[in-house]
Amino acid sequence: MTVQNSKSCQRAELKLAALTNALRSCQLFAGMSTPELNAVAEITTVKSVAKGGYLFHERDPSVGFTLCRPAPSNVHRVSARGNLKMQVDFRSVYAAILENWLKVPSEAVLANKYPLLECIA
Numbered sequence: 115m116t117v118q119n120s121k122s123c124q125r126a127e128l129k130l131a132a133l134t135n136a137l138r139s140c141q142l143f144a145g146m147s148t149p150e151l152n153a154v155a156e157i158t159t160v161k162s163v164a165k166g167g168y169l170f171h172e173r174d175p176s177v178g179f180t181l182c183r184p185a186p187s188n189v190h191r192v193s194a195r196g197n198l199k200m201q202v203d204f205r206s207v208y209a210a211i212l213e214n215w216l217k218v219p220s221e222a223v224l225a226n227k228y229p230l231l232e233c234i235a
Contacts, residue, residue: 129160130155130156133155133158133160134148134151134152137151137158137181138151140181142181205226205228206228206229206230207231208223209224209228209229209230212224213230214230
């Protein structure tokens with residue numbers, strides 16, 4: 115075995131160990147044995163995403179499942195035109211302002227009961 119092949123084998127073993135440990139830390143795989151985790155790790159594809167990039171988009175075909183390590187900081191939906199879809203129902207914002215600042219029953223103004231945003235107090 116050449117030095118190059120030896121280094122390649124060492125890298126493959128380290129990658130397998132790292133993937134196995136990452137899988138073990140996920141609750142979905144917590145009860146699996148090391149050989150079972152190794153089998154999953156061997157068919158795992160590692161994908162790196164640059165800051166601000168996208169791992170996948172809505173309606174992309176699903177070819178498995180995604181385990182993000184570390185967890186993504188932004189998960190959002192984008193419309194077909196590429197615009198961010200609304201993340202917050204602004205009626206909850208209005209309800210919080212009415213209830214917490216103006217001391218007015220929000221249901222009377224909004225004609226429905228909406229959850230109050232905790233960040234608006």
